[in-house]
Amino acid sequence: MTDPEKNLPHWDAQDNHSDLCEEIRQALRDVRDPELGMDLIQLGLVRNVIVTDQKITIEMILTTPYCPYAPMIMESARKKAEEATSLSTEVIYGKEVWDQSMMEDSTSFNWGLF
Numbered sequence: 733m734t735d736p737e738k739n740l741p742h743w744d745a746q747d748n749h750s751d752l753c754e755e756i757r758q759a760l761r762d763v764r765d766p767e768l769g770m771d772l773i774q775l776g777l778v779r780n781v782i783v784t785d786q787k788i789t790i791e792m793i794l795t796t797p798y799c800p801y802a803p804m805i806m807e808s809a810r811k812k813a814e815e816a817t818s819l820s821t822e823v824i825y826g827k828e829v830w831d832q833s834m835m836e837d838s839t840s841f842n843w844g845l846f
Contacts, residue, residue, distance in 0.1 A: 759816035776834030
């Protein structure tokens with residue numbers, strides 16, 4: 733059972749492609765939000781990963797819907813996942829609104845700076 737104060741994702745691919753999930757997770761740790769300096773996994777921005785027919789679909793959100801870095805961040809995520817797995821990858825924008833409860837460790841960021 734998950735911590736009720738956390739909103740951590742469960743990727744669909746964890747059920748049938750757990751080996752790929754770890755490769756993807758590590759690759760996406762190289763993609764950082766340029767304003768916050770934290771990676772996509774730390775921030776909890778990757779909400780789902782689906783692997784079907786030799787294709788990966790990454791559903792992700794951003795910390796703000798009008799993030800000026802959105803195209804760059806999403807393209808970097810796509811490239812990193814493809815490089816790590818050699819599978820065609822698409823990144824789609826999810827419907828969830830990001831909040832601090834989605835972070836791996838919300839205590840590691842000083843929110844007083846914002």
